[in-house]
Amino acid sequence: MAIPPLAPLPVPPLATDSEVVFNAKADATLLAEKQFVDQMNATTIPGINAASSQVAADALFAGQAADRAEAVDTNVSEQVAAAQVAAASAAASATAAESAQGSLGNLALMYAIALAS
Template structure:
């Protein structure tokens, strides 16, 4: 239903009008006022309907919020149950508890009688190396590897992405080997690196036809850089 409209009243009678004009205007005004009563009633009915509809919307929104909250509660309960089931299955299979063993490797205990979380890595660990020829803006994704071998094709700006969240007792070591071909291109490292060099100066990029390794230690929010071996 469209918004009801009230018909404008005619010009009212004025004291400055002559008698005939005054009487004509007065008659027209009274008649118009009588006709406006149904229009006013229609408008009030429409307003009441809108108020009722708004109340219905509020109730629907409240019900939806309650339903969403109930769903979230059920999802949380399902997650807890799934975690408990996984822990029970792991225990039945002879696996140690996950609690308190963040990032620890799982290894076979001496005598090969079971498995346990290791406090130190005793076995050989081989990590994939990301080897590429590139230049310009180059992203070193630590979620992919911690070893990068980059041959420069132009002046290059490196950024570290995929950096994991480390606790105060955790450390991540990254190695970046930079190689220049016949042209000695330059490298710009991310800002904020603490360089372990005289005066904290950023080590130079290798000359043409030379390679240089750079080592980075991520400790919390601090990144420590140092110059490694080179040709």
């Protein structure tokens, strides 16, 4: 909800105004002040309250989204670390298989290649 702007107040009475002008300005100012209070109570204050409630709700949602993103980031980091360990293990197996002799070495090589895929 957009908060409506306040209606401007009339020119206030000045001590230098004539009595007739001063009284007319004073009457207009007092009437405007009453309308100002009515406008504040009817639309401006409820608008500010609604806006601040929405900001609080948005901040809560943003905090929850940040928590979820952090959990996902942690999980991804753990998965990357596990993949790096598996890759290192596969590389070590491939190295061992390449240096092994005979049919056992060929079997180990094929196993290491299968694990690396």
